[in-house]
Amino acid sequence: MSERPAHRPTAILVGVQLPGVGDAEHAADLAELARLVDTLGYEVTDTVTQRRDTLSKSVVLGEGKLKELAELTGGKGYVPSAVPVKKDKARMRRAEESGEADDDEFEAADDDDDGQVPIVGRDVPEDSKRRPGLIAVDHELGPSQARNLEKATGVQVLDRTGVILEIFHRHARSREAKLQVELARLAYVSPRLRETGARGERQAGRGAGETELELDRRRIRDRMAEIRRELEAVHREQDHRREHRAGQPTVALVGYTNAGKSSLMRALTGSQVLVADQLFATLDTTIRALHPEAHPRILVSDTVGFIKKLPHDLVASFRSTLDEARHAGLLLFLVDASDPTFREQYAVTREVIGEIGAMQAPTRLILNKVDRLDETQREELRREFPEAIQMSALDKDDVARLRATIVAFFGQALVEAELLVPWPQHALVAQLHGEAQVLSEAHEEAGTRVRVRIEPDTLKRVQAALASSSPGA
Numbered sequence: 001m002s003e004r005p006a007h008r009p010t011a012i013l014v015g016v017q018l019p020g021v022g023d024a025e026h027a028a029d030l031a032e033l034a035r036l037v038d039t040l041g042y043e044v045t046d047t048v049t050q051r052r053d054t055l056s057k058s059v060v061l062g063e064g065k066l067k068e069l070a071e072l073t074g075g076k077g078y079v080p081s082a083v084p085v086k087k088d089k090a091r092m093r094r095a096e097e098s099g100e101a102d103d104d105e106f107e108a109a110d111d112d113d114d115g116q117v118p119i120v121g122r123d124v125p126e127d128s129k130r131r132p133g134l135i136a137v138d139h140e141l142g143p144s145q146a147r148n149l150e151k152a153t154g155v156q157v158l159d160r161t162g163v164i165l166e167i168f169h170r171h172a173r174s175r176e177a178k179l180q181v182e183l184a185r186l187a188y189v190s191p192r193l194r195e196t197g198a199r200g201e202r203q204a205g206r207g208a209g210e211t212e213l214e215l216d217r218r219r220i221r222d223r224m225a226e227i228r229r230e231l232e233a234v235h236r237e238q239d240h241r242r243e244h245r246a247g248q249p250t251v252a253l254v255g256y257t258n259a260g261k262s263s264l265m266r267a268l269t270g271s272q273v274l275v276a277d278q279l280f281a282t283l284d285t286t287i288r289a290l291h292p293e294a295h296p297r298i299l300v301s302d303t304v305g306f307i308k309k310l311p312h313d314l315v316a317s318f319r320s321t322l323d324e325a326r327h328a329g330l331l332l333f334l335v336d337a338s339d340p341t342f343r344e345q346y347a348v349t350r351e352v353i354g355e356i357g358a359m360q361a362p363t364r365l366i367l368n369k370v371d372r373l374d375e376t377q378r379e380e381l382r383r384e385f386p387e388a389i390q391m392s393a394l395d396k397d398d399v400a401r402l403r404a405t406i407v408a409f410f411g412q413a414l415v416e417a418e419l420l421v422p423w424p425q426h427a428l429v430a431q432l433h434g435e436a437q438v439l440s441e442a443h444e445e446a447g448t449r450v451r452v453r454i455e456p457d458t459l460k461r462v463q464a465a466l467a468s469s470s471p472g473a
């Protein structure tokens with residue numbers, strides 16, 4: 001557990017239970033949002049929910065619920081300038097209640113904000129009366145919904161995607177992750193920009209006939225193009241490294257965020273990757289060899305986790321981070337079996353992995369964290385998932401068993417071969433000890449005769465190397 005400051009800012013969750021969403025699912029979604037908000041550093045103090053047929057187009061919630069929410073925040077409870085310009089109030093109210101209200105009618109005319117989407121550090125005054133610092137809404141919000149909700153409550157509003165993007169922004173460490181997050185944030189912000197009517201200094205650089213909004217959008221497009229170019233360079237470098245590893249058996253750990261991928265990575269490889277009881281602790285892909293080493297060497301990759309309703313732009317920008325999974329010879333799907341919603345989390349993971357085209361490799365399901373379950377629960381899971389491996393990433397024996405399973409899996413693909421390595425190429429023998437299982441080794445007049453169990457692709461590469469340097473080739 002990470003250290004927590006004594007006085008964390010507080011947050012209120014808002015969710016609408018739409019038709020077709022059961023009570024359990026609704027509660028699970030909100031519990032997950034609470035974990036996301038907690039990861040952002042807020043303490044969740046209240047949850048305001050409502051059953052509705054649709055989200056209110058203006059402020060998500062209905063009038064009464066909005067008042068209830070505003071009482072918690074010390075806000076007005078209505079959108080200050082929600083004065084219909086053309087329609088009469090009663091008609092507006094009817095339309096609003098039926099979820100049909102026209103967004104723009106609720107927009108303030110004297111809009112004084114900067115047209116930026118409320119994604120980070122939006123300046124909503126924070127007073128000392130423990131006014132919440134954030135309202136997190138468990139749905140995708142349109143720009144005017146967020147804006148109106150802020151006006152009615154006086155508190156910064158983020159939708160689910162905004163919360164996730166903010167966590168990614170804070171957790172990004174590598175240049176690649178930072179670029180990918182920036183790309184996703186710009187894709188999120190761009191359609192949410194709106195004309196501000198701002199004047200003066202912001203007009204600099206504006207083309208003839210170009211409005212403020214067009215200028216902002218153009219700047220974003222330019223920056224996105226620049227980021228894509230930078231990312232391409234990063235990816236070329238990665239492809240290069242991957243080519244270098246080609247033929248080496250690789251197992252990819254994939255799964256929902258917090259399933260325990262990095263913990264298992266540590267246990268299998270002895271590496272010091274970050275493990276934290278947080279959502280999206282890992283954003284980069286790490287590749288390490290199994291330790292103690294297997295022969296041939298087996299690589300393990302740990303990567304970014306998934307979540308329900310993962311923003312599409314985020315998946316798109318993290319696609320190459322997930323490339324390791326696409327090239328792996330074995331996919332281990334990790335779930336936190338102690339989480340009652342793990343079945344759905346498993347389904348989400350399979351779906352995203354399918355979307356990025358990584359489902360060709362054989363897969364195994366790993367029910368992790370079974371140390372938190374009792375024997376009856378484990379037995380039930382054995383019946384439900386007879387093929388799955390039950391384990392705890394924190395248990396040495398479990399990890400050793402999994403290691404043996406991985407080694408045996410790649411062992412099936414090995415073929416036996418005999419190679420004669422001439423003396424001038426003696427370095428190849430040492431290489432074979434890393435890349436194959438050496439069964440026997442005999443020194444002869446012409447060189448070293450080695451019997452190996454080896455991956456077919458690696459065998460081809462070694463044979464080609466031997467042929468190209470043999471006399472007369």
Ligand SMILES: Nc1nc2c(ncn2[C@@H]2O[C@H](COP(=O)(O)OP(=O)(O)OP(=O)(O)O)[C@@H](O)[C@H]2O)c(=O)[nH]1
Nearest residue numbers: 257258259260261262263276280281282305392393
């Ligand atoms: N009890 C128990 N806790 C575990 C187990 N495996 C992992 N954990 C804990 O679960 C939390 C998340 O573990 P991580 O390994 O960071 O999970 P992850 O899948 O890498 O998560 P992200 O990188 O955030 O997507 C940490 O607090 C771990 O200590 C396990 O088998 N049993």
Ligand SMILES: [Mg+2]
Nearest residue numbers: 261262281282
């Ligand atoms: Mg991790």
